[in-house]
Each structure stands twice: as structure tokens, then as C-alpha cells.
Amino acid sequence: MLRIEHFSKRYKGGKKAVDDLNLFVEAGDIYGFIGHNGAGKSTTIKSVAGVLEFEEGTITIDGIDIKENPVACKKCMAYIPDNPDLYEHLTGIQYLNFIGDIFEVEASVRKERIQRYGDQFALTGALGDPVASYSHGMKQKLAIISALIHEPKLMILDEPFVGLDPKATLLLKNTMHEMCRRGAAIFFSTHVLDVAEKLCNKVAIIKDGKLVVSGEMESILKDASLEHLFMEVTEHEK
């Protein structure tokens, strides 16, 4: 579903934020992407989402190269950043309809999905209010709903659980499982290691722009915890 091959990203001044990253996310995976602050997680995620340009390497989504056909890639994925700055001058429903129009989601289908996810995330009542009036958690929920209404094959999330209340957190986890059962893939970064350990079937740890660990959660962890592994890997490279 997602293939990142020899991906490197260099910022102005020459510093490499990510160096020769190779990572593969298959359909049905919930893939956790973990690293310390400034490790290169957001850079990688933004490059996959098509938000950041990059010079080295290839990123393909469902077999399509994001540089050659960015629109086709973006059509089958959804991206939710860590701090979803949404259009504050729109109401929630206006924002959802905007996203629905861009993804060309049929009106009847769209209405049903907005109603469903709006009720599940307890946001329906607030959809008529301006986004400017939303709390951080409400904006996060709205961003998640906007990602779900077009049923992406690949969902990319940057720190998705920050700001969500416990009910919404559980709902998001269940939604991720449901999506993967239907053949989609999830790729997300997080600092909440015990959530990643329980939720993800695969994990990658990035340190200073380089991938240090990747693979099936069970085979990587063995009897240790993800927290223990992370500390060991980031303090002393394995």
C-alpha cells in the first residue's frame, strides 16, 4: 500500500532530516512510527502526504509514485496532521462538504457517512457552528471525520491521539481496526508507546533521521515492552 524507498530529506543549511529511509506498509497494517522529538517523523509523514517536496528516494501509494501522479495518490489516502489547523471561517459541515466535494464523494453517500461518524464522535450537534468555536479535541474529531467520509485506502496520522477524550480515543482505535479489516492501511506517529504497542501490528523506530528498527511488533518486542525497546534503541543503537 505504501512503499518508502531510499527516502531522504534535506532542509536549508544542508542538515538531513531523514536519511535513506526504507519502509513498507501493507494493506491491513496498523503501522506505528515512533521516534524522539525532531527525529524526522513529521518530515516523513508530510512527504508521504504530499505536503512536503523531497528530492531523494521514491514514495509510492497503491503502486503510484507520488511525484509522478500526486492527485491519484492523494485520492486514495487521508492525512491528519498533529495540529489540525482547519478553516476557521467555515462551519464544521461546510468543511466536511468542502472535503467531500474535493474527493468527489456522492451527496447521498456523504450525508450518510457524516451522520454516522458525526454521531459516533459526538460532533453532529456542533457541525453547524464555526470551526473557530471548536476546542482542539473537536477540531481533531472533525479532521478525523473528514478523513473517514471518503473511505481512504491509506490513512496517515501525525500524533492522532493528542487532545482526544477517552471515548474518542477508543472510537478512533476501533475505526482503525475496522478500516484495516476492510483492507485499508494505517500509518501513524505517536509518543504514546503503550497505545502503539497494543494497537499496531508493525512498528518502526526512527532516530536522528535514520531508521533503527522496523518490522512485526511481536518479533521485535519478544518479551520486552515497546517502551523498553525504544529507550534501549534511542540511548544505545541496537
Added chain:
Amino acid sequence: MRSKCLLLVKIQIQNLGLKKKWGVKQIFLAAIYVILLAMLASYSFGLAFGLGFLGMEELVPGCAVILPGIVTFFFSMLKTNGILFAYKDYEMLMSLPVPTRTVIASRFLLMYLFHLGMTAFVLVPMGIGYFLWAESSVMAVLIWITGIFLIPLIPTAAATLVGAGIIFISARFRRANAVSTVLTVLLTMSVLIASFGSTAVIPEEGFTPEQIGMIGKALRDSIYQMYPPANWFFRGVTGAGLMDFFLFAALSVGVYLIFVVLVSKNYKKMNTALMTHRTKGNYQVEKITAKHPVTAICQKEIRRFFGSTIYCVNMGIGVLMSLMLAVASFFVSDADLKRMLGVQIPEQMLKGILPLILGALIMMTCTTSVSLSLEGKNLWILKSLPITKEEIYKGKMLFNLLLQIPTALISSALLAVRFRVTGMTLITLFVYPVAAAFAGTVWGLFINLKLPVYNWTNETTVVKQSAASFFALIFGIIVSIPFMGLIFFVGDVSVGVLGVAEAGVLLLIAAGLWSYCRRVEF
């Protein structure tokens, strides 16, 4: 209190994000600003020198107070929302152990410093021009220099109070932004109408030498009646009344102090009203209509535009002025028009210039010059969506054209009736402004792609202070000048045919710019 106030001002200046290292772009922009300031200084010197040459040097002190005062008033009023109220770091500032009055004083001081710079660029050259003709003394020069620091105080405080009043009234409504926009537009229109209307009070007497003194006295009395502090400054500079100057100084400082006391009483209440939103929380999903992606982008732009007073008023000024021009033309007789123009222009030539004037005004409304920049921190949304850049650009251009074209057609129709335009000239009157709309719209997109500003914290930075918005504003004027020159130069050749040809040139410019823009990533 003073040191905390200055500290807050220093932080605000640092927060403007002025780059320490200057590249080609910064040097180019700085050069543009230097040229503009030089033009302002030249105009001010020329005005003072010219008035002195005509024996009307008495008017200069009044002009020194009124001219920067009007500009200061206008710009302060528009800056109130965003600099004094509802600014991004309001919550952080108000949580600090700093009195509210100090916070207000620091915000006011920032606006004052900006206007002080502008006032200095007017008053210094104007003072040089004035003292070449008027009697000068050390005291007079000292008063003039002191005036530079005092003149911006009253208009800044007054305008900010008016702006605060608009905010206070609009905050009581559910659609606070819409009410604020309407009130600001009405106030702007009043200022513009008053400016046009003041030309009607100029007496019919021609400028014969014998009547200059009478005209000068009439103008002086008119100015000083309208704005007494200008008279006090004049009396101080001419030595006729030093106490009057002290009264001017006391009033300037007094108005500022009253402003701080009045605003600080309701400061938190007004900011709370502005920065919180009324919510209903009872929405039920209604019928949904799917739209084409380009239409969706356009609709988003419409909501963005009307959701922001600063954006609406600043970018809408062009279409507003074109409508006002068309309507106002019905209230000006042919004789008054000739007198206002000051030169004898053949009627046919005047009809040929009308489309160009209309086109220049229409082109001043250029949302595309700032629309990409205004995405700001929301830019990730467009970048992550499955939509081509051409579709995004088309959606943004469509919105600007929706503002311009209907206005252009209505204004053209009104002017056609007023000036009894017929034949080829009539066709030009409709075709040229529409062509100008297309050219201005694509030019705006081009200049925004070249000079984007995404990391803003205050919309004013983009809408009023960005290089892109400036170049968009002057594009119409720059394009119109050679076209007008052609009309004057060509003389009796059909101005209608020439106008259509000029419209064709504009459409070619639009096509050329579009073929470039559609290949450029934002």
C-alpha cells in the same frame, strides 16, 4: 510601567518577523518602499513650496496636520481589529503580570510609531518647503519638529476609538464579522464621499492672481473650522499664539490618555466577545448538494472573504469605488466635471478614457494577489487534497471575477447612460473593464505565486502590507497610463476602436500570465 510597556513594544516589533539577512527579494522590496517614501517626501515639499509660491503659505501648517491626520485616521481604524483587539497573542499577554493599561499602551504605541514614521516623511520636507517662504525662527522650527511627534496622536486615538466602537457594536450580533464589515464599509464610503464632496465647496472663481488671497483665506478658514487643532498648530508655528500650541499639545496627549482609560474599562469584555463565538450546538444533518472541486474552492473563497473585515474592506475597495464613481457621476453636472478635471478634454476623448478609469478601479479588487498567502497555516489542506494546482487557481480566480465582472457591467451600464455613450465607444465601455478584470485577476495570481507570505500571524500583514497586494493595487494604474496616453496622442481616431484593441492587449497579457501560472507550484 514604562519599562514593561517598552518591553512589550520591543517584542511586538521582533514578532513582525523582519529578516536579519537580506536576499534579493528583501532588497528589491526595500527599494520600492524607499522610492515610495521619496515620492511622498517630494510631494509634501512640492505642496508646501507651491503654496508658498502662490502666496498661500498660511495653508501649509494646516495641511501638515490634516493630510497625515486623514491617512493616519483611515489606517488606524482598519488596524484596530487585529492589532488592538483580537490579536493572536492576546491570551498570553493578558495572563502576564502586566496591567491592562500597559498592554493597551504598548499596542497603541506600535501603531503610533508606524504613523510617526509616515508623519515625519511628510512634515520634514513640508517644513523645509514652508520655511523657505514663511518667516522662520528657532521657536517656530522647534514647534514644527515637536509637531511631528504630536500630530499622529489625536487621529490614531480617535480612529482607534471609532474602530473600537465598531467592534463593540458588532460583538453584540451573532454575525459579528459581517456587521463589522458593513459598518466599516459604510464609514469608508462616507470618508470617500466627503472627499469627493469637498471639491464642490471650491468656489467657482478661476485662479486669477487677484482672487488667490480670497481662495487661500477661504480654504484656511475651512480647514481650521473643520479641525481646530490644525489652527492651534498654525498659531503656534507663526508665533500668533504660543498658548494655542500648548493647548494642541495638551489635547493630543489628553486624547491619548482618555483613549487608554476608556478602552481599558471594557478591554477584556470586548476581546472576549470578539474571540469567542456564539454556538448553537443543535445542528442536524440536512440535504447535501455535491459540487465540482473548482466550485468548492470558489465557495470556500467566498466564505473566507466575507468572514474577514480586513480582507473584505481592503480588497473590495476597487469594486466599491467603481460603483460609487458610476453613481456619483449622476450628481455631477458636465460643467462641474470640466472644472474638476481642470483641462479641456473633447467629449469623445472623455468617453474613451471612461473605460480605462473603470478598468483601473476594477483591477484594484484583486483577491488572487493574497488568496494563496491567506491560506497560511491551512496550506497543508490544499497540499494534501487530490486537486490539481490549476483547479485551485481556477477556483480562486473565479471568485475574484465574480466580484469584478458584475460590478464592471453595472458600472459600465450606469456610465453609458450618464454620458450618453454610443457606438464603438459603448462596446469598449463594456469590453475593456471585463478584459481588465481578467488581466488583473491573473496578474494577482502571478504576483502571489512570486511573492507569497505564508507565515503570518495577522491578516493585515498579507492584505495590507505585503508586496503582492501592493503590486496588485498599482497594476491597474500602471497599465492604464500608456493606454490613456495613446488616446490623447491619437486624437481623433476612433477611441472606441482603440479601446477594443487595448482590451485585446489586456486579454493577451492575461493569457500569457495564465500559461505561466498553471505550471508553477504554490
